[in-house]
Amino acid sequence: MSHGNIDRGEPNFTPLLDLVLQLIMFFMLSANFVMEQTAVEIRLPESIAAKAVEKTAESIFFLNINKEGRVILTPDQWEGDVHTLDNPIQVENYLRRRANEEKRRTKSDKLETVLILRVDRETEFRRTFEIMNACRRVGYERVQLRAILHGTLD
Amino acid sequence: MSRRHRGHAEHIDPDLPITPMLDMSFQLLAFFIMTFKPSPTEGQLAMQLPPPEQGGGAAMPDPFGDKPAKFIVRVVANNNGQIARMSIKEEGAAAPPIDLGADLNRYMNALKESLQRNKDKGAKLTLELDGRLLHEYVVALMDHALRAGFSDISPILASGSD
Numbered sequence: 001m002s003h004g005n006i007d008r009g010e011p012n013f014t015p016l017l018d019l020v021l022q023l024i025m026f027f028m029l030s031a032n033f034v035m036e037q038t039a040v041e042i043r044l045p046e047s048i049a050a051k052a053v054e055k056t057a058e059s060i061f062f063l064n065i066n067k068e069g070r071v072i073l074t075p076d077q078w079e080g081d082v083h084t085l086d087n088p089i090q091v092e093n094y095l096r097r098r099a100n101e102e103k104r105r106t107k108s109d110k111l112e113t114v115l116i117l118r119v120d121r122e123t124e125f126r127r128t129f130e131i132m133n134a135c136r137r138v139g140y141e142r143v144q145l146r147a148i149l150h151g152t153l154d
Numbered sequence: 155m156s157r158r159h160r161g162h163a164e165h166i167d168p169d170l171p172i173t174p175m176l177d178m179s180f181q182l183l184a185f186f187i188m189t190f191k192p193s194p195t196e197g198q199l200a201m202q203l204p205p206p207e208q209g210g211g212a213a214m215p216d217p218f219g220d221k222p223a224k225f226i227v228r229v230v231a232n233n234n235g236q237i238a239r240m241s242i243k244e245e246g247a248a249a250p251p252i253d254l255g256a257d258l259n260r261y262m263n264a265l266k267e268s269l270q271r272n273k274d275k276g277a278k279l280t281l282e283l284d285g286r287l288l289h290e291y292v293v294a295l296m297d298h299a300l301r302a303g304f305s306d307i308s309p310i311l312a313s314g315s316d
Contacts, residue, residue, distance in 0.1 A: 013172045020179040027186030045293040049300035050197030116198060119289045124235060126285030128292070129204065129311045136203040144198035147293050 040064040040072045045121040047147035059113040061098070062146075063091075067120040069127025092134035099138050111139050118146040199296050202308040222276035225268050227254075227261065228312060229281065229295065235288035237295075242268070245280075258298050265302035279304045282312040 042064050053060060064072045071085035071094075085091045099111055106112065115135055119128050135143050224245040232238040241251035242264050254260045269277050279299050283292060292309060299307050 013176055017176055020183055024182050024186060027190055045290040047199060047293055047297040049297045050199050052197055121290035123289040124285060125283045125287040125292055126311060128289055132203055143203055144200050146196055147199055149195045149197050
């Protein structure tokens, strides 16, 4: 009854560790893919025909509009203490300041920014239309509506 | 130099303790799995902004020209902001508007037919929407129009509904 020749079997943990680390990497990366300008809680409508942003778009700017028709600015869009734009005149003035800044930066009279409206599904069209008109008066030509792709809603 | 002379006799196999690392990895993995919430995928619907002036009288049709045909869908909403009824007509045409009820499939079929009739010169679509209509239905109307084949869609406020 000698125990001297018994080989100790050791499980190989390395592939298991590799797999676990890859899973951690996946969850960490997918958890960080939240864009700041779309972080506002807006209940978007669903759409089948919606498409991803054009690859040619150099600059994208989001406007988050709640069901009362107010524009909710995200922290990177704040102007001092102004966190919301309550009426179309305020929206127009805000967009005009941004547009002037862009024109100065690009040294061009044409606005290339794609303006994406994230409008709550319960907003009345008259409110959205006022904001669309404000965008047009400022000179934005590329305006799109944001929607959730059908079938991806929780 | 002295190290090199030690030879293989004193070689020590390093014992890397992998268990604590695996424990920690599992804890991290459990945390990320529990807090993982896949965000719904978002996309855009392209549209044309409303023209500077609305209305301005009906334009005459251009039967011999290459100008794209322009169709107008007028949508009336009920008090809940849902679609109550729709009608479609070609701008400048003598024919009366065709009533589509509140059925979006009927609306899409009417758009497909209109586009089919004008496939050589193309067609534009103007949605004259009731101010009370909820955005959910605006997007549904645009979505059906895009699926019907229209790419130039302009939503405007129906006169008298602001």
